[in-house]
Amino acid sequence: xxxxxxxxxxxxxxxxxxxxxxxxxxxxxxxCDKHDAPVIQKAKANGVATFIFDPKSxxxxxxxxxxxxxxxxxxxxxxxxxxxxxxxxxxxxxxAYRGKIVNIHPSLLPAFPGKDAIKQAFEAGVTKTGVTVHxxxxxxxxxxxxxxxxxxxxxxxxxxELEERIHQxxxxxxxxxxxxxxQNEG
Ligand code: GRF
Numbered sequence: 001x002x003x004x005x006x007x008x009x010x011x012x013x014x015x016x017x018x019x020x021x022x023x024x025x026x027x028x029x030x031x032c033d034k035h036d037a038p039v040i041q042k043a044k045a046n047g048v049a050t051f052i053f054d055p056k057s058x059x060x061x062x063x064x065x066x067x068x069x070x071x072x073x074x075x076x077x078x079x080x081x082x083x084x085x086x087x088x089x090x091x092x093x094x095x096a097y098r099g100k101i102v103n104i105h106p107s108l109l110p111a112f113p114g115k116d117a118i119k120q121a122f123e124a125g126v127t128k129t130g131v132t133v134h135x136x137x138x139x140x141x142x143x144x145x146x147x148x149x150x151x152x153x154x155x156x157x158x159x160x161e162l163e164e165r166i167h168q169x170x171x172x173x174x175x176x177x178x179x180x181x182x183q184n185e186g
Contacts (some may be wrong), residue, residue, distance in 0.1 A: 001025040001182055004077045006085035007032055011039025013083035013104060016171035018046045023175055024182040028075050031068055033087055049075070055087070065092035072097070081178060082136065086115075089136050101136040102181065104174050106166045108132060108148055113141035118166050122159045128152045129162075131169050133177045147177050 003025045005014050014030065017023060030043040030050045043050050051071050058064040069092060072080070080093070082103040089101060107117040109132040112124075121129035130150040137143035149169050153162060 001078055001185070002028045002076050003079040003081060003178075004029040004031055004072055004075070005081050005083050006030075007037065007039040007083045008034050008086040009037055009039060009084045011037070011042045011084070012167055013170055013174055014039050015042050017081070017083070017175055017178070018042070018048070020175040022179065024179045025079065029071065029077060031071075031085075033085070039084075061090045062092050065090050069093060069096045079178075079182070081174070083174070088140060089138075091138070094136070094138065099135065102146065102178070103134055103136050103141070103143070104170055105132045105134065105141050106170065108150065109134060109141055109145065117141075118163050119159060122153065122162055126153065129166070131166060131173055133173060146181070147173065149173050 001024065005017065005027055007014050007030065017027060027048055030039065030048050032040055032050060032052045033055055035052055035054065040050055040052060051068065053064055053067065055064055078100060080097050080101045082101065093101065105117060107121055108130040112120040128150050130148055132148045133146045135143040135146065151165055151169055
């Protein structure tokens with residue numbers, strides 16, 4: 001099973017997927033919208049092909065998503081996993097990959113959608129937060145939930161400690177959920 005990962009930043013989740021020996025798919029393409037994102041070097045170091053695009057050089061979201069879709073099809077990609085992709089997925093991709101686009105988000109959705117979710121939870125003073133893996137729809141972090149894992153916030157913990165803990169959980173959870181999804185496919 002061939003899959004693509006979409007990412008805009010550091011790529012620690014991308015790296016965690018690459019390092020999962022039991023991953024039930026091949027990551028054949030990294031799609032990235034930022035030419036200087038550290039995730040690009042991680043893809044190159046792992047021999048993964050990249051499609052790096054500048055959204056501003058296209059006339060519309062539909063135009064760049066059309067090109068992404070063409071490239072996904074050309075690479076026989078059947079699933080798309082978002083890992084820190086900082087753009088809202090549009091109708092072009094959602095139509096082409098209906099039910100096959102999955103995201104990981106660092107909170108217990110529907111709590112704290114959007115950017116800086118770990119910080120949002122920390123500053124809200126809640127006693128627990130977590131990680132959600134969900135299907136992607138038109139909204140921001142709104143699609144049907146697949147799996148969640150809770151992370152308790154120690155009253156003495158710093159934001160940095162919480163971020164580290166959340167990322168550790170993400171790096172375990174995402175490969176696990178991906179394997180479950182692909183198994184169900186048969
Ligand atoms: C992760 O926290 C993920 O949940 C969120 O963006 C972050 C990406 O981190 N959607 P990285 O680039 O994988 O290190």
